Amino acid sequence: MSTIESITLMLALVYSTSLLYWSGKKWGALVSGTLLVGATLASFFWPLLLILLVSVLVVTAVGQYRPAFATAEARPNTIREFSQHFFALSMLLVGVQYAINAGLLYAGETPWLMRPDVGDAFLPIAGGIELKAILTLGLWDQNHPAAVVMLCVVLLTGVLCKRAFCGWACPLGLAGEYLYKLRKRVIKAELLPPAWLDWPLRMLKYLLLIALFALVISMPSNSIPHYLSGNYHKVADLKMAAFFLMPSMVALICFGVIFALAAWRRQGFCRYICPYGALLGLVSFLSPFKIRRDSQHCLIETKGMKCDKCTRACPANISVHTQKDxxxxxxxxxxxxxxxxxxxxxxxxxTRNGINLSTRGLLIILLTVMFMVPLFAYVGGYWHSQTPDNIKMELIQKLDRIGH
Ligand code: SF4
Ligand code: SF4
Incomplete structure (x- = not known):
């Protein structure tokens, strides 16, 4: 596990444990703290233990001074924004570490900086094929195991707490928010598409999801072992890095469309194009948690007022004030x-039977799933890529010629 991964993982888990403790859930804090320490000890990886200790000290000090996100009075939006920026900063550092590692491989030097395996989260097709290999053949990939771990993590967040991954963790969502705000400074108009156009545009992301799904499904099970041991799969992450760092004309056009969508309307990229958003949108139907409006308390029914503050606050343009669930x-x-x-x-x-999930509760679930599962995968030996550096050094020189 790389330094950035270790620091992020420990900070997130120690913070979620302390959130449980601060909100009076002492038993929850004890259980998650025990799991965290137990898994860290079982890993026999001393940097994790050291960083765990440092994280405890940092989070304790932060709790002592009680900044906005640590106080009981913290507004829900403050906690979400803290979470979004935390994940974005972490992914930025992962990206830098990844680029340095790839640059050293390209230069023919043995990297002194570890490759952050969490970068495999950007290989959803590989993750899907690996999942199929596990389910149909009992075969566990050794080149990019983190890809299937992160795919399962994202799916699990969807089942538990809807598309909270999009709203609370995805760095692209946050970047889109900033782009949108920037555009609004220049062009103030809202520029929303009419409903007859909005629906087919929203379906685009499902078409992309179907295309990716078809790629995974159409691969015959008996060719999967060959694919997983092939050169293309071994360098799938480096190809993905090259796609971003040395974009072709097609890639530049794609980026342009994504930026334009994000700037055009709030969550434009998440709403129209992102296949991960589509996947989570489907999985979110399984979540027991929904936003529910209680007509016994809502000002519309109780006071006959014309309130629509909830609807106006919704970035997804959902008419909250006219619906119950x-x-x-x-x-x-x-x-x-x-x-x-x-x-x-x-x-x-x-939930339908009245169990409320607070903002803090949602953050705790999200942090626990997103970091505890990778920690257990790491402890179980199914996280770190086993592809040797010398093979990568050799393959990176002929990246353009490697196809599948
Ligand atoms: S904001 Fe929405 S849920 Fe709250 S009182 Fe107004 S209409 Fe009702
Ligand atoms: S209804 Fe809108 S504002 Fe409310 S949680 Fe969902 S996306 Fe956010």
Whole structure:
């Protein structure tokens, strides 16, 4: 596990444990703390232990001074924004570390900086094929095991807490928010497409998802071992890095479309193009948690007022104030509607039988799933790529000629 991965993982898990402790869930904090320490000890990886110790000290000091995100009074939006920036910073550092590692391989030098395996999260097709290999052949890939681990992590977040991954963790979502705000400074108009155009545009991301799914499904099971041991799969991450660092004309056009969509409307990229968003949108139907409006507390029913603050706060343009349960695949569980509502009990993220999930609870679930699962995968020996550096050095020189 690389330094950046270790630091992020430990900070996130220690922070989620302390959130449990600060919110009075002492038993929850004890269980998650025990799991964390137990898994770290079982890994026999001393940097993880050292960073665990440092993380405990950092989080304790932060809790002592109580910045906005650590206080009980923290507004839901503050906690979400903290989470988004935390993940974005972590992915930025991972990207830098990854680029240095790839640059050294390209120069023919044995990298002194480890490759962060979490970068395999950007290989969803490889992750899908690996999942198929595990399910149909019992075959566990050794070149990019983190790809299937991260695919499962993302799916699990969707089952547990809807598209919270999009609204709370995805760095592209945050970058899109900034692009949109920048555009709004220059062109103030909202520029929303009419409903008859919005729906087919939203379906584009499902078409992309179907295309990716078809790639995975169409690969015959008996060719999977050959694919997983082939050169293309071994350098799939380096090809992906080259796609971003040395983009072709087609790639540049794709980036242009993505930027334009993000700037055009809020969450434009997530809403129209992102296949991960489509996958999570589908999986989110399984989540027991939904935004639910309680008509016994909502000002519309109780006071006959014309309130639509929740709807106006929603970045996904969902008409919250006219519905009882929000089942939309576009809901990112961002809780903006909840924090905009003047009546605390009127709007909650809850199960059908009334179990509420607070902003902190959602963050704890997200951090626990996103970091505890990779930690256990690491401890179980299914995280780090086994492709030797000398093979990568050899293959990176002929990257253009390697196909599948
Ligand atoms: S309905 Fe609420 S939680 Fe869902 S996207 Fe809209 S503001 Fe966010
Ligand atoms: S903001 Fe709250 S009170 Fe107003 S319509 Fe929405 S749920 Fe009802």
């Amino acid at each position: 929000i089942r939309s695949d576009e809901c990112q569980a961002c809780m903006r509607c909840v924090s905009a509502c003047p009546k605390k009990e009127a709007l909650q993220l809850s």
